[in-house]
Amino acid sequence: MPAQSNGGSHPATRRAKRPTLRDVAALAGVSIATASKALNGRGAVHPDTRDRVLVAAEEVAFTPNRLARNLLSGRSGTIGLLTNDLIGRFSIPILMGAEDASGTGEMSVLLCDARGDAIREAHQLKTLLSRRVDGLIVVGSDTDPRPSVGEKIPVPVVYAYAPSTSPEDCSLVPDNIGGGRQVTQHLLDIGRTRIAHITGPADFLAAADRAQGVAEALGAAGLPLVGDRPLYGAWTEAWGRTAADTILDRFPDTDAIVCGSDQVARGVLDALHERDLDIPGDVAVTGFDNWDVFATGSRPRLTTVDMDLELLGRLAAERLIRAIDQPLDAGITTLPCRVVVRESTAG
Amino acid sequence: MPAQSNGGSHPATRRAKRPTLRDVAALAGVSIATASKALNGRGAVHPDTRDRVLVAAEEVAFTPNRLARNLLSGRSGTIGLLTNDLIGRFSIPILMGAEDASGTGEMSVLLCDARGDAIREAHQLKTLLSRRVDGLIVVGSDTDPRPSVGEKIPVPVVYAYAPSTSPEDCSLVPDNIGGGRQVTQHLLDIGRTRIAHITGPADFLAAADRAQGVAEALGAAGLPLVGDRPLYGAWTEAWGRTAADTILDRFPDTDAIVCGSDQVARGVLDALHERDLDIPGDVAVTGFDNWDVFATGSRPRLTTVDMDLELLGRLAAERLIRAIDQPLDAGITTLPCRVVVRESTAG
């Protein structure tokens, strides 16, 4: 038999019209104005009346329709999160931080993945604007600057991870240079002097920045980089293995390798094991990203650099939420990284 | 100098009131009714008039306020995605699939992470309902059944990855048993007969299911599992290493190891390398999850089981969107897995 439209069963109740404030007011025997005030604790309403309203609301399982409230207030209580690689590793912590910061209050997160496609991004942007998001966080897939999402956006925009090319915009990025410097300093601190650097593609700003940090720390210590230049390649374990072999063949006295990512570091560890070298006894190894499954799954566990992306996301959201009322401060803000020391450098 | 409220500069324009349909209509010299029809291509409106309206809309950069439209239609054009481990590996592909399915049309995704906290989940649920989501996808962090999100939800709910304990609900889960069977069959097909199984905690349904699949395939071939029982432990590389050592010490003639996850498989590979065994010559190894960075970063690359979570997410969203108009079909639907063959089994 076909489903009735008004049974008590599961799918049927679904179609029931949701109760409105009018229903609550009628049940409590008051006007909708009074009902509204009672529910929101605003205005002067007699305690007895208020209780009646609350009971009535409870009874019909009243849920205020935020669509109506939003229409009135002109705000949706929503922030749009425009990401470009959901699958990637960097959007997620940022997303969590943003969700964290906004979820506590009245804000929710509307998610869009542009998949790196500009057309798609423009479309998503239009949708989000049409939905009257109160603000926008744009997350890049790498730290290379990206074009501004548009100059005439009627809501504040914060760029996270990848900064905007426009100095008018507000961007939050991790301090990759500092991270490279810090982790190199850590190696210097534990007495390493023949330090090599293996990292990702040279045309990634993240790789270049980290390499610059490494160079700065070594320069300050008056030491050269083993092989003089970083080995640029790919963000993969395979490249880590290859590059480590290259380094060790040419410079067997290398006593530390700074890697541009945890994945590269894993490859390097592999190559070192293959040669029966002791880590960190013979060669210390460091990663970058503090990608948990890689950094703590390895043997030994990796000393690495944590960019604190969740904090970055939270800050981005907080800044954005503040910017809904106050003007947004333009410019690029860099967030410090921190070195997480584990057994790959601390014997 | 303090920022003016009406300059042409960036932060100033932000505060400008957004143009409404009324503005467009006034500029085009028509009524708002006509403007609406012209913009939406509905009703009979003269081409010249329509053009005037379109030009006017363009001029003031009109973006329709979906809040108003939604209030009128009673639908928000939004689906809520309630996840429980954003950080985890399984929510993301599902999220992508859902976003994919809904993004094409008029639907957007409202994201909430309950972080595994029931209180928090109830709160998020209330918020989503208040925002009048048209439907809900609930994503679990593992395949263990989870309590229904509530019986009196006024919108359709689809459970993805983790099924609901209530048979009244609609759930979509990967076929872990089938996956275990398939990958074991693959090993049998390439001639392996002494097969061991190393997997995660016994109280994870995913581990138990996969083990059951392995047992079924071996049973059908009339073969015992090496060591008779699966080695349950943790979803970590460390456990993979430990367990592989245990197996090989006790059963040196083992010629294949089915692992419950790619991480475990990585640990197993490590242990095999340590013993200078050839993979897959001496021992073939398989993973589970097809987690790209693990499965293709290893040496050799891992044969593994792909649960096609993105498809699962897309199906969940499609089913949900369909359910907004039609009744939702209850029950648990399992989605087949597929074996991805790589060098760890194909010499």
Place this chain on the structure above:
DNA sequence: AAACATTCCGAAAAGGTTTTCCTTAGGCTA
């Protein structure tokens, strides 16, 4: 020229909530 059909446009209601006054009733003071 009258009746009619067709085409195009506009007035108004609806959707659910919040907020701003305004009204009413009761209590208080002089």
Place this chain on the structure above:
DNA sequence: TAGCCTAAGGAAAACCTTTTCGGAATGTTT
């Protein structure tokens, strides 16, 4: 008892769009 004040509740506007229905103007037919 008259005047005033306060507390409590209600009417109605506002938010913006969509849609229905009716009206006006033009063109067509007898």
